[in-house]
Amino acid sequence: QQPVQSPQAVILREGEDAVINCSSSKALYSVHWYRQKHGEAPVFLMILLKGGEQKGHEKISASFNEKKQQSSLYLTASQLSYSGTYFCGTSNSGNTPLVFGKGTRLSVIA
Amino acid sequence: NAGVTQTPKFQVLKTGQSMTLQCAQDMNHNSMYWYRQDPGMGLRLIYYSASEGTTDKGEVPNGYNVSRLNKREFSLRLESAAPSQTSVYFCASSGLAGYNEQFFGPGTRLTVL
Numbered sequence: 311q312q313p314v315q316s317p318q319a320v321i322l323r324e325g326e327d328a329v330i331n332c333s334s335s336k337a338l339y340s341v342h343w344y345r346q347k348h349g350e351a352p353v354f355l356m357i358l359l360k361g362g363e364q365k366g367h368e369k370i371s372a373s374f375n376e377k378k379q380q381s382s383l384y385l386t387a388s389q390l391s392y393s394g395t396y397f398c399g400t401s402n403s404g405n406t407p408l409v410f411g412k413g414t415r416l417s418v419i420a
Numbered sequence: 421n422a423g424v425t426q427t428p429k430f431q432v433l434k435t436g437q438s439m440t441l442q443c444a445q446d447m448n449h450n451s452m453y454w455y456r457q458d459p460g461m462g463l464r465l466i467y468y469s470a471s472e473g474t475t476d477k478g479e480v481p482n483g484y485n486v487s488r489l490n491k492r493e494f495s496l497r498l499e500s501a502a503p504s505q506t507s508v509y510f511c512a513s514s515g516l517a518g519y520n521e522q523f524f525g526p527g528t529r530l531t532v533l
Binding site for chain 1: 518
């Protein structure tokens with residue numbers, strides 16, 4: 311079942327902060343975050359695993375609430391380069407393929 | 421290392437024509453995937469292959485077939501293209517599906533007239 315992302319879109323000025331949320335109705339093993347710029351392929355940002363392990367870029371922070379099946383991606387002091395569409399993908403086991411949300415479009419303006 | 425490569429980058433088909441999208445990875449990954457991306461729909465899994473010799477249906481498999489030719493290559497075939505298959509197609513690869521990051525190819529933009 312497709313995870314639900316919120317908000318659908320957000321506009322920020324440089325330097326502002328944003329939070330993107332991802333929630334699932336099923337128990338999760340992992341949450342993955344990707345960013346896609348217009349006309350390009352998605353690029354990996356972070357994985358959050360059940361039990362607390364995290365893998366990804368040092369400058370990206372995220373949380374994973376296993377009990378609520380929710381994850382949040384925190385973008386602080388936003389830069390123009392942060393613009394793009396952010397997708398979360400969820401999996402209920404180490405061997406199960408991801409199901410992606412519909413995405414959150416982030417626009418950072420000067 | 422090239423990562424994940426896809427061919428072609430663009431394709432226009434007429435309804436009823438067939439074609440094969442090619443994908444190859446050089447990262448020694450076991451798992452490979454085909455997604456389609458439509459505006460506002462996110463990435464939807466068409467088929468995946470957890471290892472060489474195995475393939476499984478994803479969310480939207482109707483109208484497609486796949487072949488895991490070897491560990492490196494995973495192809496997607498449209499036997500009789502329909503306008504509803506107009507989309508951007510991404511191939512990806514990874515280690516374990518839920519544990520490791522996915523690496524995406526550059527995509528194929530397909531239009532079916």
